[in-house]
């Protein structure tokens with residue numbers, strides 16, 4: 001069986017073959033019989049007892065790769081060391097690199113880029129530190145900082161495992177907004193230590209994007225850094241998410257003819273994202289909002305060990321609803337999930353008010369899958385790129401930092417976030433708006449430019465922009481797709 005052109009994807013099977021018992025002919029036959037297509041063979045190690053070979057094999061999909069690997073692994077003298085698919089292959093060696101803007105072709109260039117010429121530039125900055133914004137990478141570079149404690153919905157998987165996400169954010173910053181972003185994963189989850197390290201790193205950067213740091217530590221870390229640094233600090237999982245959520249909801253409620261203020265909204269997962277999303281909705285006029293975490297609804301008057309939950313309980317749930325998600329979702333107009341996979345059941349959706357709006361934003365697996373929710377919801381959105389209506393902070397963070405850097409904002413204000421939300425929502429016109437299209441695609445090049453402009457305008461209005469006239473976006477950014 002051969003694979004139709006265009007339907008295949010290459011994998012690499014790394015096999016250890018015993019010289020005495022393994023037969024390559026048998027391996028090739030098994031791969032062919034299982035529907036794989038061998039396109040290359042590389043020997044990576046060879047000694048008297050065994051050889052290690054990398055076989056590049058075209059397959060249909062990941063499950064097909066797994067079937068081939070299992071069949072090959074059953075052959076005598078064969079050990080499958082690794083199966084790498086496209087996703088793994090594109091991660092080999094990481095996803096970003098540093099590229100010099102100035103090639104050094106001769107001694108003259110060398111003496112300008114490096115010593116002795118560079119010394120004059122150092123002294124110019126020493127005399128006037130604000131020159132770092134014009135004479136160093138500070139002008140266009142931000143740090144993406146994580147401690148690996150709340151990586152997507154995968155939980156506390158640590159700094160090394162967090163790195164692929166942080167590298168991914170750096171790629172998105174560059175591709176969508178021309179912002180140079182440097183991924184930094186810290187080997188500490190101690191609040192004070194994180195604050196001290198980020199402060200010590202800050203001279204290099206024009207802004208700090210905190211990422212995937214769990215609640216409640218993320219609140220204190222962000223608050224202190226914002227207070228103590230003169231560059232903007234933005235916790236993406238809180239504010240990036242809240243901005244995009246509000247943008248999506250502004251458009252979704254238009255479809256149902258309801259107003260946000262009149263809606264009953266249930267938020268599941270009162271961590272970093274859930275808290276910020278709720279606060280942004282409250283600022284937009286929502287009052288009937290109920291937070292639910294693992295122990296059930298947060299209820300006014302009850303005591304909570306965590307001061308942030310205490311604040312939440314005391315400032316939400318006006319009808320003092322108690323119980324599980326399944327209890328409090330009755331008659332809700334909107335469900336917002338920023339918790340974990342599979343938390344919401346189809347049975348729960350049946351209890352919601354007419355025209356339910358469900359934003360199941362846990363990554364990589366949402367609270368409920370769109371195919372399961374479809375019969376019961378009017379508008380469905382997830383955080384993922386493989387379904388319609390992707391409510392993901394990638395719609396916000398490139399543009400907001402483009403704006404921040406271009407007007408050299410000292411911090412991010414509520415007005416800037418609200419302006420960004422409205423700017424994202426505005427990309428979907430009334431003629432275009434429908435259940436499958438409430439939020440623009442991340443590939444829509446209008447998004448970054450609208451967010452940038454709105455953020456700059458709001459930064460000047462809030463008095464936090466430090467540049468007399470904002471710089472124009474660089475010709476190379478954002479990359480149109």
Ligand SMILES: NC(=O)c1ccc[n+]([C@@H]2O[C@H](COP(=O)([O-])OP(=O)(O)OC[C@H]3O[C@@H](n4cnc5c(N)ncnc54)[C@H](O)[C@@H]3O)[C@@H](O)[C@H]2O)c1
Nearest residue numbers: 152153215269271272273293294338339362363383392393
């Ligand atoms: N789509 C997006 O743009 C976006 C942005 C940020 C976060 N997220 C997703 O939201 C989720 C939370 O992220 P975070 O940064 O706020 O993490 P977090 O660790 O700060 O908070 C998660 C909260 O969810 C609660 N929770 C977990 N499982 C639950 C369950 N079964 N029932 C009720 N509550 C539960 C936890 O107790 C915690 O309070 C993750 O899945 C993340 O991928 C999505």
Ligand SMILES: O=C(O)C[C@H](O)C(=O)O
Nearest residue numbers: 151152153237363392393
């Ligand atoms: O990384 C994402 O895709 C969105 C968000 O920052 C998350 O933590 O899930």
Ligand SMILES: [Mg+2]
Nearest residue numbers: 152211212237
């Ligand atoms: Mg995140």
